[in-house]
Amino acid sequence: MAKFIKPTLLALAAVEIFFVLTLLFIYDKFVSDPQNYTSTAVVARETKKIKAGVPPDIQEIKTELPKSFLIEDVPFSVQSPDSLWDEYGEEACEEMSEIIADHFWTKKPLDRKIALGERNKLIEYEIHNYGDFRDENAAEVAQRLEDYFGYKKVEVIYDFSLQELKEKIAQGRPIIVPLAGRKLNNPFFTQPGPLYHNLVIIGYDGTDIITNDPGIGRGRGYRYNENVLYNAIHDFPGSKERIEEGRKAMIIVNGG
Numbered sequence: 001m002a003k004f005i006k007p008t009l010l011a012l013a014a015v016e017i018f019f020v021l022t023l024l025f026i027y028d029k030f031v032s033d034p035q036n037y038t039s040t041a042v043v044a045r046e047t048k049k050i051k052a053g054v055p056p057d058i059q060e061i062k063t064e065l066p067k068s069f070l071i072e073d074v075p076f077s078v079q080s081p082d083s084l085w086d087e088y089g090e091e092a093c094e095e096m097s098e099i100i101a102d103h104f105w106t107k108k109p110l111d112r113k114i115a116l117g118e119r120n121k122l123i124e125y126e127i128h129n130y131g132d133f134r135d136e137n138a139a140e141v142a143q144r145l146e147d148y149f150g151y152k153k154v155e156v157i158y159d160f161s162l163q164e165l166k167e168k169i170a171q172g173r174p175i176i177v178p179l180a181g182r183k184l185n186n187p188f189f190t191q192p193g194p195l196y197h198n199l200v201i202i203g204y205d206g207t208d209i210i211t212n213d214p215g216i217g218r219g220r221g222y223r224y225n226e227n228v229l230y231n232a233i234h235d236f237p238g239s240k241e242r243i244e245e246g247r248k249a250m251i252i253v254n255g256g
Helices: 007-031 040-052 089-093 093-106 113-129 138-147 162-169 225-230 240-245
Strands: 068-070 154-158 175-180 196-204 208-212 222-225 249-253
Touching: 089 113, 093 113, 093 138, 093 175, 093 196, 093 249, 138 154, 138 175, 138 249, 154 222, 162 225, 162 249, 175 225, 208 225, 222 225, 225 249
Parallel strands: none
Antiparallel strands: 068 196, 154 249, 175 196, 175 249, 196 208, 208 222
16 A cells, blocks of 8 residues: 655755755855855954055066165276367267167277277268268167177167066166256256266166266266166157157167
């Protein structure tokens, strides 16, 4: 004789099964997922991230720069080695900056006599090949470093920050920068100073940028405040009178 389960008992069993399944679903969906509850470890970690002010998904690891850095044994000459501030002497800051960078990589000596001969040969090359001796922008300086001096790796970098400039200095390669010369406020320039100027950066120390500045006789290791020099960096836009319209540019020769 068949036995039948009472409908009330069957209903109760169904309710109990549903309740158990619901509990399992809630545990699996919410309780077992750590993203949906807070623990002490998570709070501490998230608090640290908030204090750092950098979301974890875009956090970058930055190399801490040394407080000071100097590229050793970078040679120097003033752009008028014969002390004649004629047209050649006044306008040869790009040429002497290139010569300084070249002698750093080749390890050749550089005194006033050598610098004068090399400067004049370089100017003669420009007149012969370009038709004149003129102001040039960063790209043209880089091109001459390749064409005349024979370097294969010359880099021109634009629109950089002060931090990025220091990072490049710390890589140990002298950097040529074009500048609005009068923004440097150098008391040793013949006042009011050149509208357009080039020099070689060889290091930094705290808030000073260390340069070999061919525009002055005491230019070896000459220091500028980092903000003064950075704000003065402007590429040549085609006219000295519009120099402050030029973008930031630096020229790096890799002769290694």
